[in-house]
Amino acid sequence: xxxxxxxxxxxxxxxxxxxxxxxxxxxxxxxxxxxxxxxxxxxxxxxxxxxxxxxxxxxxxxxxxxxxxxxxxxxxxxxxxxxxxxxxxxxxxxxxxxxxxxxxxxxxxxxxxxxxxxxxxxxxxxxxxxxxxxxxxxxxxxxxxxxxxxxxxxxxxxxxxxxxxxxxxxxxxxxxxxxxxxxxxxxxxxxxxxxxxxxxxxxxxxxxxxxxxxxxxxxxxxxxxxxxxxxxxxxxxxxxxxxxxxxxxxxxxxxxxxxxxxxxxxxxxxxxxxxxxxxxx
Amino acid sequence: xxxxxxxxxxxxxxxxxxxxxxxxxxxxxxxxxxxxxxxxxxxxxxxxxxxxxxxxxxxxxxxxxxxxxxxxxxxxxxxxxxxxxxxxxxxxxxxxxxxxxxxxxxxxxxxxxxxxxxxxxxxxxxxxxxxxxxxxxxxxxxxxxxxxxxxxxxxxxxxxxxxxxxxxxxxxxxxxxxxxxxxxxxxxxxxxxxxxxxxxxxxxxxxxxxxxxxxxxxxxxxxxxxxxxxxxxxxxxxxxxxxxxxxxxxxxxxxxxxxxxxxxxxxxxxxxxxxxxxxxxxxxxxxxxxxxxxxxxxxxxxxxxxxxxxxxxxxxxxxxxxxxxxxxxxxxxxxxxxxxxxxxxxxxxxxxxxxxxxxxxxxxxxxxxxxxxxxxxxxxxxxxxxxxxxxxxxxxxxxxxxxxxxxxxxxxxxxxxxxxxxxxxxxxxxxxxxxxxxxxxxxxxxxxxxxxxxxxxxxxxx
Numbered sequence: 003x004x005x006x007x008x009x010x011x012x013x014x015x016x017x018x019x020x021x022x023x024x025x026x027x028x029x030x031x032x033x034x035x036x037x038x039x040x041x042x043x044x045x046x047x048x049x050x051x052x053x054x055x056x057x058x059x060x061x062x063x064x065x066x067x068x069x070x071x072x073x074x075x076x077x078x079x080x081x082x083x084x085x086x087x088x089x090x091x092x093x094x095x096x097x098x099x100x101x102x103x104x105x106x107x108x109x110x111x112x113x114x115x116x117x118x119x120x121x122x123x124x125x126x127x128x129x130x131x132x133x134x135x136x137x138x139x140x141x142x143x144x145x146x147x148x149x150x151x152x153x154x155x156x157x158x159x160x161x162x163x164x165x166x167x168x169x170x171x172x173x174x175x176x177x178x179x180x181x182x183x184x185x186x187x188x189x190x191x192x193x194x195x196x197x198x199x200x201x202x203x204x205x206x207x208x209x210x211x212x213x214x215x216x217x218x219x220x221x222x223x224x225x226x227x228x229x230x231x232x233x234x235x236x237x238x239x240x241x242x243x244x245x246x247x248x249x250x251x252x253x254x255x256x257x258x259x260x261x262x263x264x265x266x267x268x269x270x271x272x273x274x275x276x277x278x279x280x281x282x283x
Numbered sequence: 284x285x286x287x288x289x290x291x292x293x294x295x296x297x298x299x300x301x302x303x304x305x306x307x308x309x310x311x312x313x314x315x316x317x318x319x320x321x322x323x324x325x326x327x328x329x330x331x332x333x334x335x336x337x338x339x340x341x342x343x344x345x346x347x348x349x350x351x352x353x354x355x356x357x358x359x360x361x362x363x364x365x366x367x368x369x370x371x372x373x374x375x376x377x378x379x380x381x382x383x384x385x386x387x388x389x390x391x392x393x394x395x396x397x398x399x400x401x402x403x404x405x406x407x408x409x410x411x412x413x414x415x416x417x418x419x420x421x422x423x424x425x426x427x428x429x430x431x432x433x434x435x436x437x438x439x440x441x442x443x444x445x446x447x448x449x450x451x452x453x454x455x456x457x458x459x460x461x462x463x464x465x466x467x468x469x470x471x472x473x474x475x476x477x478x479x480x481x482x483x484x485x486x487x488x489x490x491x492x493x494x495x496x497x498x499x500x501x502x503x504x505x506x507x508x509x510x511x512x513x514x515x516x517x518x519x520x521x522x523x524x525x526x527x528x529x530x531x532x533x534x535x536x537x538x539x540x541x542x543x544x545x546x547x548x549x550x551x552x553x554x555x556x557x558x559x560x561x562x563x564x565x566x567x568x569x570x571x572x573x574x575x576x577x578x579x580x581x582x583x584x585x586x587x588x589x590x591x592x593x594x595x596x597x598x599x600x601x602x603x604x605x606x607x608x609x610x611x612x613x614x615x616x617x618x619x620x621x622x623x624x625x626x627x628x629x630x631x632x633x634x635x636x637x638x639x640x641x642x643x644x645x646x647x648x649x650x651x652x653x654x655x656x657x658x659x660x661x662x663x664x665x666x667x668x669x670x671x672x673x674x675x676x677x678x679x680x681x682x683x684x685x686x687x688x689x690x691x692x693x694x695x696x697x698x699x700x701x702x703x704x705x706x707x708x709x710x711x712x713x714x715x716x717x718x719x720x721x722x723x724x725x726x727x728x729x730x731x732x733x734x735x736x737x738x739x740x741x742x743x744x745x
Contacts, residue, residue: 070632090634091492092588099585100632111636113492151492158579175489179578 021279022051026080030056031087031108037243037267038108038118042085045274056084069093073101083281086110091148104281112146118242119152121273123160125266126197129238134161139191139233141223142201142250143212145172149242150201154179167191168223171212188223192232199240200225200250216249226252230260238262296320298330299694302339306346307668308683317344319690322733326686341698343663346671346682347379347409347691347731351468351546352443352522352620353645355381355411357403358396359388364625364711366400369645370407371737372623372710376646377670377693379409379731380680381623385416386444392416392427397435408736409729412678414468417442417456423449426456433463438678439520441468446504448474453508457517466520466544466677469508471529472596476500481636483525483556483597486577491560491588493635496597498526505529509536512543520677521545523622525596527606534615544677546620547607549644549651550594555601558716559593559635561586566604567658574601590631590638591716594624608660611669618674619666621648625712642715646708650722653697657723663697694728701725 027046031039046053058072073084083104086094091111098105109115123133130136138157144150144166157164158181166173167185177184185191192198203219213219230239239251239260247253256263298318305312316327317339350373356364364372366383373381383400385391391400397413404411415432417440419425429440440456446469447453456467477500482488484495501524508519509532524530524545536543553565557574561583564574573580592598599607610616624641631638652666675682684692700721705713729737 068629068633088634090636092636093634095582095584095588096590096632096634111492145489148492151490154578175484175486175495178486179489 019048020050022049022282025051025082025282026054027051027083027085028054028056028081029085030058032058033087033089035087037270041270042108042274044271045278049275049279069097070100073097077101077103106277109148112148114152115148116152117274117277118149119156121266121269122153122240123156124269124273125240125262129262130196136162136196137194138162139165139167139195139198141167141191141225143172143203143207144168144176146207147201154182165191169212189232192229195233195237197238198233202244203246203250220249224250225255227255240266296330296334298327298334298336299339300336303343304684305343305664305667306684307664307672309685312664322690324684324686324688324690341696342727343695343697344684345667345693346684347693348377348670349674350378350381350621351618351674353381353383353623355383356625357387362627366403366407366411368709368711370409370411372645374408374729374737375709375726377649377726377729378645379691379729380412381409382412382414382438384414384443386421390416390421392419394431394435397432397437409731412438414438415440417447417467426452429459429463433465439466439468443470443522445474446470446472450507454511454515457511457515461515461517466518468520468522469504471501471504471521473500473503476503481593482559483600485556485600487556487560490577498528501526501596502528502532505532509541509543513541518542522620523548523596525551525599527603530606530610530615544617546618547616548622549619549648550642551599552604552607552655553651554598555604556598558598565654566601567660588635589716590633590635591642591714593635593638593640594642595640608655612661612665617677619648619652619669621645625710626714627712631714643710643712646710647703647715647717647722650724653724654722689733690730691732692730693726696725696727697723699725
């Protein structure tokens with residue numbers, strides 16, 4: 003039997019891998035993050051790299067130094083890789099054009115979160131085997147989700163089809179994305195799904211009018227065990243975290259045997275080890 | 284390369300033989316000889332034998348270009364542009380008149396400030412006309428003294444950068460402008476609908492995770508102002524129209540006889556929203572890469588999220604760009620105006636969403652228009668009309684290549700190509716996504732008011 007990826011990571015750490023010995027990896031998190039940040043740090047350390055925090059802020063007209071200026075300055079310190087989390091879509095492209103250091107996207111605005119999609123794919127592969135022909139439902143605020151966008155790219159590449167469900171204002175722009183069906187009702191997305199992914203609802207976005215209230219969201223689009231019965235028997239549930247229990251999923255569902263939320267977190271470290279070591283080659 | 288008389292020799296006598304002469308004022312499109320003598324257009328047959336003669340067989344003569352919409356940034360943002368550098372950029376682009384927009388610092392909201400700009404522009408490489416602010420301090424609350432401003436010779440009033448958002452205010456402005464014969468130049472954009480957006484809504488914006496600007500943001504103000512123009516008898520000029528929906532509304536209003544006119548920028552005709560994702564094909568080209576497959580094609584890391592493509596109104600969808608070209612072709616679009624918007628590099632070397640909106644355009648407008656002609660989307664006489672006589676007419680200027688007129692013209696080599704590079708631009712700024720591209724159309728000579736203001740890559744002495 004194939005060892006689980008987190009076991010590979012754990013054994014790897016025991017062997018103190020030195021694939022990144024001599025590398026200096028800077029963590030530039032311009033917006034709050036816990037799990038992504040910690041897992042990048044653990045991954046880099048496990049590979050023998052030196053890790054430093056970079057106090058970088060998003061550019062602003064009112065502030066002094068821009069992202070570009072900061073990156074150009076840091077280049078001279080010997081940093082070889084910068085892991086960038088940024089509140090604005092596309093910031094990693096600007097960063098990559100501004101410095102010779104390698105840029106790893108740890109999430110940019112509402113655009114992409116590639117390592118999250120990779121760890122989700124790993125989690126789904128471990129649970130379902132091949133994803134070719136599998137039906138994955140993604141539920142929630144797709145429009146403002148970098149996790150959803152990166153998953154659409156990853157799942158398409160792996161041969162899965164995707165159903166999106168959520169308030170119309172949050173899903174309708176994705177009509178026409180290859181391999182994607184925008185469901186009219188939650189039930190249509192869940193029916194016969196091989197796996198279901200819930201997204202975190204940003205409470206402050208509810209005020210934009212996509213839904214009348216959190217209560218309405220939960221009533222119409224919230225995931226619970228009885229709705230999950232529409233999916234294939236034992237279909238797993240994923241969530242990129244942190245969860246709003248009682249809003250997009252019930253606490254019972256988050257803690258049920260379906261839930262792979264803990265596995266997703268565990269898979270974060272080996273996936274980021276893989277990304278960092280592949281880039282360093 | 285053809286060389287013309289020196290810049291400091293305005294009295295030069297020169298003859299261009301076998302040149303294509305396009306003059307919309309007289310409906311002329313013919314091949315013949317063109318002579319300039321002592322700053323005036325002269326009968327080629329009457330020129331003394333010793334005069335300089337040039338083979339014009341690869342060239343086109345047209346009236347001097349007229350830009351209804353240019354940001355010269357002076358006073359207040361002289362690192363981005365000055366009246367002097369902006370006028371040199373204009374001359375390089377074939378323009379002999381440009382209209383300076385009022386969103387300077389301080390804004391051009393009173394007669395003294397307008398007079399200051401007009402004085403500062405004396406001796407510049409083109410005529411500089413002034414658009415004054417529609418409200419004091421561009422605050423959208425209290426209208427400027429339009430009668431006093433008219434006395435200083437302004438060509439219109441505008442809060443460009445934003446719309447005159449208050450309908451009642453727009454109404455009283457139009458009511459006051461009727462007697463003055465001046466337009467309200469409207470930046471048609473509903474501020475609430477556009478809030479938080481950075482590019483045109485659509486598949487590309489969805490792919491990139493950038494806030495999408497809905498076409499209804501433009502349409503809402505256009506429809507409101509058409510109603511106000513109809514009610515008041517006032518004249519609304521919609522600047523930088525960017526959607527087919529607004530164009531259709533304007534076309535219908537014109538058919539009803541409502542007093543509305545409009546302009547479109549070269550970048551809304553030629554570029555598309557796919558440029559934000561790194562696409563670099565023109566609207567009329569076969570669409571490839573992310574333009575053809577917005578959700579699936581990999582992004583071009585060299586160009587994706589290029590802040591040079593951040594502009595307001597945002598770059599149009601391809602369908603809209605093609606519709607706008609149709610509007611130029613059928614005359615619904617009165618003018619092509621640049622919305623030349625220079626910015627220093629630090630306002631652009633930032634994340635796409637943090638970048639100042641706008642791109643320069645004075646030196647590339649003609650070339651983008653000629654590219655549309657090459658692609659069969661416009662005819663050369665239609666392009667010339669939209670860049671010369673029609674915008675000039677809107678600001679009360681005449682343009683003609685008739686013998687006896689003061690020479691005010693441009694000599695173009697439409698087939699020659701040039702590379703857009705910062706060093707090739709007279710503008711103090713270089714914020715354009717066209718950098719590095721080869722474009723058709725080289726200006727060989729610009730003559731404004733009988734004076735040579737640009738010649739063959741040599742910067743004019745001003």
